[in-house]
Amino acid sequence: MKLLVCISQTPDTTAKVSFNNDGTDFNAAGVQFIMNPYDEWYALVRACELSEATGGKVTALNVGPATNETVIRKALAIGADDAVRIDADPKSAAYTARQIAEYARSQGYDIIFFGKETIDYNGSEVGAMVAEYLDLPYVSYASKLDLNGSVAMLEREIEGGIETLEVDLPCVISAAKGMAEQRIPNMKGIMTSRSKPLSVVPPVAYDEPVKATKFTLPPAKAGVKLVSPDNMDELVRLLHEEAKII
Amino acid sequence: MVLVFAESPRGQFKKSAFEAVTYGKKVADMMGVACEVLTLGTVQDAAQLGKYGASKVLNIADTAYNDFDSQEQAAAIADVAKSRGATVIILSHSSTGKSISGRVAIRLDAGLVSGANALPTISGGAFTVTKGVFSGKAIAEYAITSPIKVVSLMGNAVKPEVSGQPAHVENITTSAAKGRIRVKSVKTQEGTVPLPEAEIVVSAGRGMKGPENWGIVEDLAKTLNATTACSRPVADSHWRPHHEHVGQTGIAIRPNLYIAIGISGAIQHLAGVNNSKVIVVINKDSEAPFFKAADYGVVGDLFEIVPRLTDAFKKFKANQ
Numbered sequence: 177m178k179l180l181v182c183i184s185q186t187p188d189t190t191a192k193v194s195f196n197n198d199g200t201d202f203n204a205a206g207v208q209f210i211m212n213p214y215d216e217w218y219a220l221v222r223a224c225e226l227s228e229a230t231g232g233k234v235t236a237l238n239v240g241p242a243t244n245e246t247v248i249r250k251a252l253a254i255g256a257d258d259a260v261r262i263d264a265d266p267k268s269a270a271y272t273a274r275q276i277a278e279y280a281r282s283q284g285y286d287i288i289f290f291g292k293e294t295i296d297y298n299g300s301e302v303g304a305m306v307a308e309y310l311d312l313p314y315v316s317y318a319s320k321l322d323l324n325g326s327v328a329m330l331e332r333e334i335e336g337g338i339e340t341l342e343v344d345l346p347c348v349i350s351a352a353k354g355m356a357e358q359r360i361p362n363m364k365g366i367m368t369s370r371s372k373p374l375s376v377v378p379p380v381a382y383d384e385p386v387k388a389t390k391f392t393l394p395p396a397k398a399g400v401k402l403v404s405p406d407n408m409d410e411l412v413r414l415l416h417e418e419a420k421i422i
Numbered sequence: 423m424v425l426v427f428a429e430s431p432r433g434q435f436k437k438s439a440f441e442a443v444t445y446g447k448k449v450a451d452m453m454g455v456a457c458e459v460l461t462l463g464t465v466q467d468a469a470q471l472g473k474y475g476a477s478k479v480l481n482i483a484d485t486a487y488n489d490f491d492s493q494e495q496a497a498a499i500a501d502v503a504k505s506r507g508a509t510v511i512i513l514s515h516s517s518t519g520k521s522i523s524g525r526v527a528i529r530l531d532a533g534l535v536s537g538a539n540a541l542p543t544i545s546g547g548a549f550t551v552t553k554g555v556f557s558g559k560a561i562a563e564y565a566i567t568s569p570i571k572v573v574s575l576m577g578n579a580v581k582p583e584v585s586g587q588p589a590h591v592e593n594i595t596t597s598a599a600k601g602r603i604r605v606k607s608v609k610t611q612e613g614t615v616p617l618p619e620a621e622i623v624v625s626a627g628r629g630m631k632g633p634e635n636w637g638i639v640e641d642l643a644k645t646l647n648a649t650t651a652c653s654r655p656v657a658d659s660h661w662r663p664h665h666e667h668v669g670q671t672g673i674a675i676r677p678n679l680y681i682a683i684g685i686s687g688a689i690q691h692l693a694g695v696n697n698s699k700v701i702v703v704i705n706k707d708s709e710a711p712f713f714k715a716a717d718y719g720v721v722g723d724l725f726e727i728v729p730r731l732t733d734a735f736k737k738f739k740a741n742q
């Protein structure tokens with residue numbers, strides 16, 4: 177069983193979001209970076225569990241600069257067997273997807289895992305694009321994944337419910353809450369992660385069809401209007417007459 | 423031509439489909455072209471999409487499309503887009519849309535912006551569209567430079583608008599590839615509006631003390647026809663089902679009204695709800711961070727305030 181887990185690096189969930197003066201780029205000064213939670217907690221952990229149960233190999237892949245290697249080593253500490261870094265600084269999901277697809281095309285992975293979305297650019301785009309490049313079935317927002325031989329049995333989150341599906345391997349999935357439980361790397365994992373192979377691959381040339389041109393912060397709230405706890409009629413009146421939402 | 427894919431889970435259109443058609447019609451008007459809508463599988467009353475702006479509805483009635491398969495659906499949408507000469511394709515940023523949009527973009531060599539929160543700006547050859555990024559903490563503007571553009575629309579970003587008459591439904595066929603996914607079953611909660619589509623959400627946190635106290639939250643929600651939600655520790659402690667968990671790691675929502683009861687307003691919670699139009703916070707701690715993100719606040723004991731608020735809404739409704 178050959179499993180690929182695509183991991184991204186994102187600002188910590190509590191990071192203060194700001195941009196450079198002309199609003200064209202994220203201001204990374206003082207920001208702590210982490211592995212995108214969905215990639216780490218759900219996709220990576222489930223891939224490691226499946227590989228431990230069936231005998232297999234888990235490769236963690238990141239498209240990013242050398243500064244991402246701390247996060248890549250963490251994936252190795254959690255349980256990936258080896259890692260690949262495609263040496264580029266992606267500015268769009270389309271670029272990332274192209275790089276991942278070019279690399280994965282000839283590798284014969286049984287399952288390619290993604291997180292349901294990155295918590296910075298919130299696209300939910302890369303997995304579907306890679307699946308299309310590789311002409312593979314894709315199940316997004318999978319909250320459960322079990323294997324029965326070469327069949328993946330999945331549950332997928334849909335609006336207000338759950339869908340149960342089956343698909344023959346190879347396939348591509350994106351992982352959501354429920355698929356696995358977060359794993360804290362243990363001492364042995366951390367020690368061995370330093371000697372696990374991490375190869376660096378050059379990117380292929382690709383002209384992206386989408387560019388972020390400007391970032392802005394949402395307008396600040398006017399400030400909270402406090403209503404006396406004894407006067408809920410007043411709150412209802414405000415919601416009706418002022419906010420006009422009921 | 424603008425092509426809208428109107429999703430019809432289990433044969434029925436939902437609000438997100440009407441939003442997508444409304445949006446597609448507005449984009450088509452900006453470009454001075456027609457807005458055509460594609461539906462897949464067995465659908466009920468596809469003609470009604472005309473009311474939201476479809477000049478024509480194309481339906482591929484093949485029952486193979488009744489079940490989810492992103493590969494098969496994307497192939498059909500791209501096929502129709504090509505044969506009809508569509509230059510803009512609109513989808514919903516729904517669970518199914520998220521599986522499909524990226525595939526359609528690759529098939530058409532098109533740029534994709536997913537989760538758009540407003541209409542695009544189109545001037546000369548430039549096409550830009552905005553969306554929320556950093557879990558709602560910022561807004562990004564994207565320029566799509568490819569000849570064909572794919573945009574998926576965030577739920578509740580536009581209001582469905584009736585602007586026309588029922589449309590003619592034309593049945594078409596496609597030779598697009600068949601999928602490989604087998605859907606075994608679909609379970610949905612009956613009777614409640616799913617969180618991503620809800621216009622009013624009543625949400626509660628650890629301040630509730632325990633699952634046995636949720637009656638007052640449910641009463642309030644019922645009075646308002648609202649959907650209930652909760653903070654992450656509440657779902658993690660199994661006080662409430664997991665599908666109610668909102669926030670960075672749960673569901674991101676943007677209702678018209680979000681009422682937060684006994685929730686402190688941690689940044690990861692706000693990330694999933696700060697796009698709500700109006701936020702009401704009920705908390706006994708006047709220093710709770712949630713008040714900074716709120717429009718209206720009530721400082722006090724939720725166990726006293728919530729029943730009072732329910733009564734006030736009931737009185738208001740009776741007088742309407």
Ligand SMILES: Cc1cc2nc3c(=O)[nH]c(=O)nc-3n(C[C@H](O)[C@H](O)[C@H](O)COP(=O)(O)OP(=O)(O)OC[C@H]3O[C@@H](n4cnc5c(N)ncnc54)[C@H](O)[C@@H]3O)c2cc1C
Nearest residue numbers: 627628629653654669670671672684685686688690706724
């Ligand atoms: C990576 C990461 C991701 C996370 N993702 C999410 C997420 O998606 N969603 C999420 O919700 N959290 C998330 N969290 C957790 C988040 O940081 C907070 O811990 C959580 O939101 C707190 O939940 P709470 O507000 O219900 O509880 P608390 O923080 O304990 O707040 C309870 C509140 O209730 C008030 N209260 C108590 N009694 C009463 C009373 N009688 N009347 C009125 N008010 C009362 C208190 O004043 C307090 O403000 C995440 C954390 C991390 C690290």
Ligand SMILES: Nc1ncnc2c1ncn2[C@@H]1O[C@H](COP(=O)(O)O)[C@@H](O)[C@H]1O
Nearest residue numbers: 182184239290291293294299300301302
């Ligand atoms: N730079 C990257 N390198 C590797 N995988 C990535 C990268 N960016 C995104 N991904 C993967 O694609 C998923 C979806 O990302 P997105 O489409 O940006 O929401 C993430 O959860 C990751 O699994």
